[in-house]
Amino acid sequence: VLHLEVGQPDFPTPPHIVEAGCQAALAGYTTYTANKGLVEVRESIAAKLKRVNLIDAAPDDIVITAGAVNALVESLATLVSPGDAILIPDPGWPNYQMMADVLSAQAVHYPLLPERDFVPDLDRLEELARTTRAKVLLVNSPANPTGAVFSREVTERLVEIAQRHGMYLVSDECYEQIVFEGEHVSPASIDGAEHVLSVFSLSKSYAMTGWRVGYVTGPSEIIDLVAKVQEPMLSCATAIAQKAAQAALEAEQTCVDEMVDAYRAR
Numbered sequence: 001v002l003h004l005e006v007g008q009p010d011f012p013t014p015p016h017i018v019e020a021g022c023q024a025a026l027a028g029y030t031t032y033t034a035n036k037g038l039v040e041v042r043e044s045i046a047a048k049l050k051r052v053n054l055i056d057a058a059p060d061d062i063v064i065t066a067g068a069v070n071a072l073v074e075s076l077a078t079l080v081s082p083g084d085a086i087l088i089p090d091p092g093w094p095n096y097q098m099m100a101d102v103l104s105a106q107a108v109h110y111p112l113l114p115e116r117d118f119v120p121d122l123d124r125l126e127e128l129a130r131t132t133r134a135k136v137l138l139v140n141s142p143a144n145p146t147g148a149v150f151s152r153e154v155t156e157r158l159v160e161i162a163q164r165h166g167m168y169l170v171s172d173e174c175y176e177q178i179v180f181e182g183e184h185v186s187p188a189s190i191d192g193a194e195h196v197l198s199v200f201s202l203s204k205s206y207a208m209t210g211w212r213v214g215y216v217t218g219p220s221e222i223i224d225l226v227a228k229v230q231e232p233m234l235s236c237a238t239a240i241a242q243k244a245a246q247a248a249l250e251a252e253q254t255c256v257d258e259m260v261d262a263y264r265a266r
Helices: 015-026 039-053 067-079 095-100 122-132 152-164 220-234 237-251 254-265
Strands: 062-065 084-088 106-113 136-140 168-173 196-201 215-216
Touching: 015 168, 015 237, 039 062, 039 084, 039 220, 062 067, 062 084, 062 220, 067 095, 067 168, 067 196, 067 215, 067 220, 084 122, 095 106, 095 237, 122 152, 136 152, 152 168, 196 220, 215 220
Parallel strands: 084 106, 084 136, 136 168, 168 196
Antiparallel strands: 062 215, 196 215
16 A cells, blocks of 8 residues: 555655664753753754855754744644634645644635646735735745745746735745755745745655654844743653754755655655
């Protein structure tokens, strides 16, 4: 049976990452960390964001979370109040709807067009942004479940629509490195993208789903609030997993390339 319904890589976590986690435990990384995470890990993330995503983020503008799902719900909890609208893609990851429900927010679905390889219907999105006065536009590219990778032109339009209607754009980029065709463009790398929160995960790229490590970056004043929201939710991401994530980000990336090549061959 080929399971296509869960984003669970069927590769084990690469050995050098597992070893880093073991060594971290032996070295005493078994206590709380700051809400935002270990500073050396955030420095590694900042270097990766600049190198891979063309995002300039200071380590203090990054919060390490228990997976990207935690980063997403904390970001939404920071940005919306009960009754506020969140624009979410349709078809999209079902957890977006669940997050809106948990936060007592209104999930408004904007269509992705199958006849155009599942890019957003930008005219309809503009109309929904205007009529619902949504607080957040949630964007997912590379997309789950469609696999669509939005072009630079589409990404620029999404940033423009969010800015024009006073929305924050929350960008779910969990599948950023699993791209078979085209180029992934991070919305926060677009000139003038000032109200973008970018959410990433190590789960897919490094087969680390069970380690539960993600992170979010964005405007300083919002990231500081996300860190405060993290305190009552889980305090901090696991220290051992953070050190394993640091090893994943700083080592040669051949393991990522090998897994993506295998997915492409299938």
